[in-house]
Amino acid sequence: MTHQTATPAAPQAPAGSTDCPMLSVQDLTVVLGSGARSATILKKVSLDVRRGRTVGLVGESGSGKSTLARTLVGALPPSSGRIVFNGAEVGRMTRAHTRKLRRQVQLIPQDPYSSLNPRRTIGQALxxxxxxxxxxxxxxxxRISHWLAKVSLDPEAAGRYPHEFSGGQRQRIAIARALAVEPELVIADEITSALDLTTQAEILNLLADLRRELGLTMLFISHNLAVVRHVSDEVVVLYRGDVVESGNVDRVYAAPEHPYTRRLLDSVPGGPGFNIDADLEPADRAAG
Structure with a gap:
């Protein structure tokens, strides 16, 4: 009897493989309002975020950055297009998968104070x-003590209330709360824009440390091109709801192709709103 050797099946890429994006946004359009009062905020936006990478989303106020963030976490419905997370289309997920997604994707808000219940302690929030x-x-x-330590806050902070902290400390608390869920994707929405220049640098250094230690995957949203450059691997430039340029951060900053990107770069006098080379730690400058 002749025996045939079975041909082994080709290996399948595991979930979360770096061969495919963790998050893929495809032709996403968001229209708010209806009829004559409607406004198209996002126009066929496409971008990918791969595991372990940080994508910087940059654009002026009103470009649609926060609308995209809110759509990705389910606070706004897309009008058309697809959002695919770990190979599954978000709009077609079962209710159980949707509940799981809410923990897998965490938003760090621009204003942490408004997202913290003033009647609950920081420990209760975590x-x-x-x-x-x-x-x-x-x-x-x-775990509460662990995550407070990760963001350089004393464990005693768990028994205090949001109003007892400075803006920078509240932003650290917001970061701790988002990471305590152990998400797969973190969306940071203009998290340094309301902080003074020194505190901005401290928060960026903290994010850089956490990114290296935890292998974070992040969508970092900002209007500040210089800040985005020092925390991101890739950059996506959004102008009036359209993606006008994207690519490797060094390439885009060295040779911007779109006039809007060049205008944004020209508007930053000598770099970001603070001396990035002086304020960011040497390891962060090398990593950026």
Whole structure:
């Protein structure tokens, strides 16, 4: 009897493989309002975010950056186009997968104070993120202390209320709360825009440290081109709801092709709003 050797099946790329994007936005259009009062905020926006990478989304106020962030976390419905996360189209997910997605994708808001309940302590805010069912108080306390330490805050901060912290400290708390969920994707929406220049640099250094240590995948949204350059691997330039340029951050900054990108770069006098080379740590400058 003749035996035939079976040909092994080709290996399948595992979920989250770097061969395909973790997040793929394809021809995303968002129209707000209806009839004569409608406005198209995003116009067939496409971008990819690969695992372990940071994509900087940059554009002036009104370009649609925050609308995109809110759409990605499910706060706004897309009018057309597709959002694909880990190979699954978001709009076609089951209810269970949608609930899971809300934890897998976390938004760090521009104004952390408005996102924190003033009547709840920082520890309570983190506990809700770590374990919504509050099933394991011992583990909960340990994780709260762990994440506060990760953002350079004393564990005693857990017993205090949001109004007792400075703007920079509240932004650290917002970062801790987002990361405590252990998400796969973090969306940082203009998180340094309301901070003074020194505190901006401190937050960017913190993000750089966390990115290296945790292997974060991030969509970093900002109007500040120089800040985006020092935290991102790739950049996407958004102008009035359209993606006008995208690519490797060094290439785009060295040889911008679109007039709008050149205009944005020309509007930054000698770099960002602070001395990036003086304020960012040497390791961050090398990594950026």
């Amino acid at each position: 506990a809700e993120a770590i374990d919504p069912l509050r099933a394991d108080p011992v583990r909960e306390r340990f």
